[in-house]
Amino acid sequence: MKLITKQTDYAIRALGCIAKSKDAIITVCGLAESLDMPQSFLRKILQRLNTKGILKSSKGKGGGFVLNINPAKISVLQLVEIFQGEFKLSEHVFKGKICPVIKTCYFKNRLDKIEKDVKKQLQLITIKKITKQDDLQRKK
Amino acid sequence: MKLITKQTDYAIRALGCIAKSKDAIITVCGLAESLDMPQSFLRKILQRLNTKGILKSSKGKGGGFVLNINPAKISVLQLVEIFQGEFKLSEHVFKGKICPVIKTCYFKNRLDKIEKDVKKQLQLITIKKITKQDDLQRKK
């Protein structure tokens, strides 16, 4: 079971690089190379981040991507929700129908608490904090 | 993203029922009916729990399953690991190769902490605690 899928992981690392490049325009081509990610896949990811307002893109020759918002405002939770949908640890359903005891169920309550905690933790991890470590964009 | 898959969920609810039935032998057929789960699927799950030592089975007419260990000793973590493999939230790898900065990486460290916390929480949830609520086996 994975909390973070590859797409999200790529997005995080890509944003780390872009954040470090301070206003320089980054192209998919260059980034894919330096991070050793499949180019078309990365492209799709950056496009998504663009439509979500996290990156800003410019087309045409000399175009590419730059950050559109403060890296301190980009949380891993946000990225997870963009690429993996709403954060839900368990539906806890009864074969399609919502479980009848869902209000009082101990198990469900525990899971909800875990979910809340994890969500909070993920919200605290931001691109800024990650890039501070000065580790991400090294190749090999 | 799901922390608990359907298989694990079924296993938990099935164990809940079995735990409540106090030494009575439970058959797949009856259980599948009362919990509204696909019979063959449930059967595979109980078989698995049998080989893992959590249930004890008896074959032949009048056979079925009973608990083999104290429900207070069956944790959700254990069940998750049986049906979903070792609990790991993120590999955090660099395209197949293990990430070179894995020791110092802030992101990885945060994820590890989350993983540890969640694991601990899941270990605390036991079948006994779940059944105490007296909610699980109701149908509809």
Place this chain on the structure above:
DNA sequence: CATAATGATACCATTTTAGTGTCATTATGT
């Protein structure tokens, strides 16, 4: 107008999860 970039989107491949089916084995009761 060639070129180098993204936008949109359809498509394909792989992996994981969910679920079924079948035949063998075993215990029970008549």
Place this chain on the structure above:
DNA sequence: ACATAATGACACTAAAATGGTATCATTATG
């Protein structure tokens, strides 16, 4: 003995999620 009702083992299929590719359109630069 035999019908029956249960599990054991395991192969198989189906569906969903994830990962990844490909193509054509659009746009800005020089």
